[in-house]
Amino acid sequence: MDTTSGTLDEALSRLHTSGPEFRGYLSNHGPMAVEAMVRNGQAHTVHRWLDAYADKLEDVPAARSRITDANWQQALGDPSRVTDWTRYFTGQVAERPWRELLAEWWPRLLPGIAGAATHPVIRVGHAVRSLLTEGEDAARLAEFAHALGYWGARHLPLPAAVHPTGSATPAEALSALPRIAERPATPLNGYEQLPGTPGWLSTTESLRLPDDPEAAREGLTALVRAATLNYADHGHGNGIMLVHAATAPNAALRTLPALPRDLWVSSFAVAWAAASAITTLYAADTPRPAPDASAATPEEVFERAVAHGNEHAIKFADTALDVAASSADGDTRALSAALNAVELIDPDD
Known part of the structure; x- marks a missing residue:
């Protein structure tokens, strides 16, 4: 993946100003799609595509209350807490290596793979691929936190x-x-x-x-x-x-x-x-x-x-x-x- 132009990071930063869903339940596919486009040689089309896609998106939902290591189980699977979840994982990513965080939370989140028609795990997969192939930076780590946060909010077992x-x-x-x-x-x-x-x-x-x-x-x-x-x-x-x-x-x-x-x-x-x-x-x-x-x-x-x-x-x-x-x-x-x-x-x- 060629990210020397910063296209992926710019696109992710744009997308992080919007919520993970719109129209009540539709998933924001922007982070997943732009990562795939840059990965497969279509970086030059990303911002034009995003200009059109962004018209569908909605603002970040209001936060409700802070999620902590002590109370996260009560918030698991609560879509109204999605911004709380994003803030929790943003703080965690700032304090810990992302692989360590993933190893702890993957088995907690995996049983809820069915939530939001599996879009949260898909978003995590794209975020992890970009970190593995291109390394860490602020935009990619932020996307990793957003992806985990979406999964926490939409966690749903079969x-x-x-x-x-x-x-x-x-x-x-x-x-x-x-x-x-x-x-x-x-x-x-x-x-x-x-x-x-x-x-x-x-x-x-x-x-x-x-x-x-x-x-x-x-x-x-x-x-x-x-x-x-x-x-x-x-x-x-x-x-x-x-x-x-x-x-x-x-x-x-x-x-x-x-x-x-x-x-x-x-x-x-x-x-x-x-x-x-x-x-x-x-x-x-x-x-x-x-x-x-x-x-x-x-x-x-x-x-x-x-x-x-x-x-x-x-x-x-x-x-x-x-x-x-x-x-x-x-x-x-x-x-x-x-x-x-x-x-x-x-x-x-």
Whole structure:
């Protein structure tokens, strides 16, 4: 990532003057999208894109009361305390190394991965990637604090505990998942249907969960790949929402290098549960061919996503490029999935 022009830091500083949500519940994707754009060679488009996107955003919510090491549990999952959470983590980042803070809070926040349709963990993943690849500075550390704060405020566990004990691969388990009965669904009323959806819990628990951290990393990589390719076939169920079945586990995957290895297996397990839930809520019942990407380069695919303009198309293309980079020569299915998002998602949504 080339940040010599300061484009990413400038964009993050602009975005930190706005709240993490707008219209009551929609997530501010700006920090995630601009990090992906700079990362993939589109830094020159960032401020123009942000000029248009910023019109949607709202002011930072008012603070309520101070969160401390002694009372944080009472504020966990309270969206009205989002500014309190941001201030808490901003103070923590100023006092402690960010990796130490992440190691302490990742296992506290991870069970609430479902909150805000998994956007908080995705935002954390982008923040961690920028810190790992480009190093620490004020804007990136501030974004890390904002991302953790958003997760603290929107922390939400799935309505059923998932304990994978089976032998299935991520691709096998993903392909066997059922669908909820009542559609269309919002995340909240969709999550509520999961415990009563026949086969959801048993299929989700059919995944083979390794004990070895490196095997867990490989499993998480396989999950991101399976969810990305699944979007190519089933994204028309809900073009926007299904992208998170891939981008949420990819956020966990990007965070692994900054985490103690003893947290890798649990990260895989929780990311799988989230991907399973989102797939069950939003994947189409039957497959449909995705656009052919055989003549396109990864750079061209990402450029098309940026030209399209929708933040979900941009973030999903970013994940699809990760998958494409690790695919066998000639395998363009991940790029086809990214083009499918461009085709399915309305630029104005």
